[in-house]
Amino acid sequence: MAAHRTRTKVFRLGERKIIAERLPQSFWTDLHHYAMTASWPRFFAALAAGFICLNTLFALLYVLGAAFGDEPVANARPGSFADYFFFSVETLATVGYGDLHPHSLYGHLVATIATFVGVSSVAIVAGATFARFARPRARLLFAQNPVIAPHDGARMLMIRFANERVNAITEAAAQLWIIRQERTAESASFRKFYRLRLTRDDNPVFALTWTLMHPLDEESPLHGWEKEDFAHSDADIVVIFSGHDESSNQLVRDRQHYSAREVLVDHQYVDLSRSDAQGATFLDFGQLNKTRPIGPNASPL
Template sequence: MNREQGYKGTDSTGFSRDADVHAQSYINKDGSFNVYKKGQVKLLKDLYQYMLMVGPMRFLGIILIYFLCVNFMYGTAYYMMGMDNFTIPSTGEEMSDFFNCVFFSFQTFSTLGYGHISPITMIANVVSVFEMFTGMVSLALLAGLVYARFSRPNTRLLFSNNFLVTPHRGKDSLQFRFVNKRKTVLNDVHVRVMVAFTESKDGKLFREFHRLQLQMDNIMFFPLTWTTVHLIDEKSIFYGMTPEEIEAKSPEILIRVRAFSEQFNQHIHANFSYSYDEWIWNAKFEKAFELLPEGKFFIDIHDVHNYVTLPKFDYSEGLSRRARS
């Protein structure tokens, strides 16, 4: 059973509730956490993680640099043995001999083996055996990396720039909106939302976390946009709060979305957060899609940010205290 709802005062959220220094935010705009860790174990897998995350051009670049470095190393080793170890005679020029060795190295590493240069002595053969081994292992590593990069779902959600206070069913509500930035189809989307308050008690600052109940926290299909709505009713932590009271608590809205990616046949996850700077009072989202004459829906994903401000409204009685039309 999930007991996250409404807890406060414990540090079990994974975030600290002490707040002597004012943290910028818990979740950065790219979904990562605002945390430094010490004492973590460094591992080859961190390098692997890095190779998964870098952009495709940088990935190819790193692979190419590795390919060149390894082969220059082996090439240097062959050159230091002397040209007597190979079927090709010395050209008499140092540079030329060196490059012949380097090219022989590339031909060995890639298991190409034209054969116009071949090793004839014991030592040259032994080193070339290790180079073949290095080449085969490198190819296997490369194939593994490439597949791992391919199979990672790359779905990105685009969240609205702003977090709106919108009239809804005669009350106030808090709303944000998001859309799928990729062509991949997402379905069966689940959203969880929390708010982190920074409150002062006895001159010390404390953090408090509250789960925000949503009107709907799961949708079956997600072809267009989803406007997530927290209705401010009597059970909401925001019920009756004035804008000043809310600002004083410097709220951070913490969002976690899970969706099923049809193409990757995997669940994908996204984290996002809104600081108080991004709240817009008394506004509502504009429709972000239209129905084309031929019966298809059309959506420009950047319209997810669009909202219209509503006529001025007096919130001084507190949220949802004064009936809205």
């Protein structure tokens, strides 16, 4: 049986480093995914490399024709790889300055193939670039730490986030999950997912800030947890957000991961808002990450 080539991928979920081993090689069968997920520098570097390789290939075909006594490109210097390369660039880009042009049947055949490849490449590259540029994304600022504090007489897990664009996101919805490792009665280890109930999981018009609140009552998977439980837990807390961005008229999504060790117990967020004498309200987003211990003489962190 032939051995299949495999790969290893390293990625992170919050602070957790995960290494996936022996994944099937799927680069050529999943080019769209790689085009969408690569960074912009890598994306353009790959385009440049492909462009150079294609033109080098066609230049070598012209050189091959010339080596057998053919004159594939008129006005090209004999044996000049540079002339053939730049003629290929002009052909693939459908520029055609006119100084160099196909001269023989062989030259016309190679130029025809190059033109077809060039037109197809332009369509593919333009589509991939537009898809990357037009991909809708929410611009959310999440507080650095979740906190646990009392609210309306109940103990709450709170996570604050803000809309960086300060525009209207309608029909906004949020989910809060906790993911933790547990053992079954058969001593098997399983990664289990629990959706945490929120006091409010939707927002008709999200434009500024939103604080998610999960009551730590008897129904909560975190009921009875204290500071030490969070400090020694390997659980992850995940926020999933979605909504309709009125500026782009598109559905936007975002996601944030926290480690349970990042939860600040018996802390509360510092208020972002203040008012002046004229009644104007100011929101200081620089305070988004600031918290303070609960107590009369507590100072912000």
